[in-house]
Amino acid sequence: MIYITIDGDDIGQMITSSYLKNDLHELSRINCVVNEKTLLISKFLKEQGFNIIFCAADGVAGFIDQIAIDKVFIFDSIKSLAEPELSFSAGIGTTLQEAYIALLSAKSNGKCCLHDFNCLDSNV
Template sequence: MAFVAIDGDDIGRKLAACYLSNCVSALKATKALVELKTEQISTLLTDLGYEVLFCAADGVTGVSETCQIDDASLYQKIKETVGDELAFSAGVGNSLREAYVALLYAKSTGKARICNFSSIGENV
């Protein structure tokens, strides 16, 4: 099985800026944008043969027993899908836990990237 965990980068900071600037319209716009992009990612994963396990807030998680797409190609498809308005990091693994650890590694080593659990530590 191939699990993928995807999470928005710096979304919390974008939201904090809305609150701190007291800008209701910016908060609503950010909410709408994040919802749109996570739905687009969810649709992409479904189209690629993944079962979407979670799609909420700024995260999407999926699993596939048959999908054979390589990590770089998957991340390129995610970037093409969401465009430049938001950045996402992703982790891939053979279990839900491995995908999440790989996601944390991607976020802690630069964000806006994909990491596979099996290659953690190889290229930082």
């Protein structure tokens, strides 16, 4: 089984900026864009055979009953769905915990990338 967890990059800072500027229109726009993009990503993953276990705020998590996936295709597709407004980081692993650790690695090493728990030394 393969788990994937995806999280938006710098979305918290975008939200904070809207609050600090007292810009309710921008805050509302960010909310709409984030909701739209996470739903698109969730739908794409479902089409690839993933079971979605979380889709809220700026994150998506799911799993698939396979031992291998085309990681490059999956992440390139996620990037295409998110751009140009947003970027996402992702982690994959054989457990939910591994996927989350890989996500933390991706977010700590430049963002807008996918890390595989089994390849953390080489980065995918």
